[in-house]
Amino acid sequence: MTPEMLEFIAGCGKNMHFKPGEFLGKKGDPADYLYVIREGNIAAQLLHPTRGSLTIRSLHGGEIAGFSWIIPPYRLQFDLCAVEHTSVIALDGNCLRKKCEEDYKLGYFLMKHSATEMIQRLVDTRIQLLDVYGARV
């Protein structure tokens, strides 16, 4: 990201902190923010009716949580729960979308990076679904 792009979107961001067990958002909530994790550990979870909360993936410092801000209908697809004390930069989704409409280069940049990460996570999820480690014990 160029310094100009960073300056352009800086006004959309704010620092946030979450305690262990605190939710950044729940499945179905409006995807108000793109979270850039500074430090900590966030679990992307789904609530199973009989098995409780299942963690699909953990996210750490340097990673992104919450891609739904860029894809209609802008709703969270998973619960996002802080596993430990977690600091993030929360970028307002509405604000980012407006900036992307104003600056297509920025929009393309963010979409390209989001798509790269989403594809990688899709591949990871497919590997997890293969259950390559065999029988349950």
Added chain:
Amino acid sequence: MAPESDYAKVTQQTVQPDVWLPVLYTVQERKAENRGIVTLKLAPSEAEMIESIEPGQFNMLYAFGIGEIPISISSLWNSQQQLIHTIQDVGTVSKAFCNLVVGDQVGVRGAFGTSWPLEEAKNKDIVILAGGVGIVPLRPLIERILHDRNDYGKLNVLYGARSSENIIFHQDIISWQADPTLNFQITVDHAYSNWRGNVGVVTRLIGNANFDPRNTAAFICGPEIMMNYAVHACLDVDIPEDRVYLSMERNMKCATGFCGHCQFGPYFVCKDGAVFAYPQVKSYLNIAEL
């Protein structure tokens, strides 16, 4: 008298007669790693014992009256005489081994196969990628590197398991996590909210490893699909392909390269492997028939 066939000549030239004969061992200790995996410590029942075994090699373990299976050595922290094998219950013979108790006797042939190339890895950073029970043949490698710690650079052990219930070698993991000379990372594919560790595929952990790719050796063992992705994760961070080693698994029966059950392209996994350098096998990994 009929002339000897080529097969007979090869047999006479290359096979030591004693590798065909199981040596009697007794179960000295038995430890249940989890519900389907057991570690057995075996000691020779009599004076005779098999030749010494290196990290990555395997023995053929014979359950009397049931059958014989290839099992990697799973630890070398013992006297030369004892063998430590970790066995997952996946079939009739492995179930018989998992059901053994202290005092039972088994037959052992070995040692067989290639070992992890520790000499080539000296003075290099090390990345070890283990998936599921793939940690078993890698544990003696980790032990050997920790024993000769000054001979190697940075050591990274990345371990992926199905779930927290499937993790094995808990005592070793506690020790590795506490060791400041070792970067140990663990992840599981499936977890409930009570698991506070990492969730995701093991290949992603390579981003948390600390190494100089141009001077690194990578050792991989796990299900073949996982190894395929793990190899590419190593290549993606510029580890040279000739320094990526993997331990293959096939249906090994004779362990001496004669029966052909474990043929993999031009190789017999039992004799030419199970440890291969990636360039040796990369042409064959994506051929479904192999």
